[in-house]
Amino acid sequence: NNLVTAKNMVEKAITLKMQDFYLKVLRAEIYRELTFRLGGDESWKFNSNQITQRRTRFNSYKELANKYYDDLAVFDSNNANDYLMLKVKNKYPL
Numbered sequence: 001n002n003l004v005t006a007k008n009m010v011e012k013a014i015t016l017k018m019q020d021f022y023l024k025v026l027r028a029e030i031y032r033e034l035t036f037r038l039g040g041d042e043s044w045k046f047n048s049n050q051i052t053q054r055r056t057r058f059n060s061y062k063e064l065a066n067k068y069y070d071d072l073a074v075f076d077s078n079n080a081n082d083y084l085m086l087k088v089k090n091k092y093p094l
Contacts, residue, residue, distance in 0.1 A: 006030050031065035041093045055092045062088045
């Protein structure tokens with residue numbers, strides 16, 4: 001729940017036109033952590049409908065995290081390889 005709250009706060013700051021570089025890094029990291037939170041194999045906890053919803057959220061968080069890391073790689077070209085290595089590469093396990 002704290003990661004979702006952090007995501008909402010970061011997105012609110014971005015909509016308020018905050019341009020801080022560290023805020024952009026934080027946004028990418030939060031989305032990356034959200035994918036890892038949803039990436040565990042917990043099929044025993046959820047029914048098929050919940051698994052489908054989790055897969056959808058995982059894929060959207062993964063897409064956004066990778067997009068934001070790509071943006072950071074363009075913005076900070078000196079550290080572009082580091083950002084590209086942080087991109088989410090795993091798939092939803094269920």
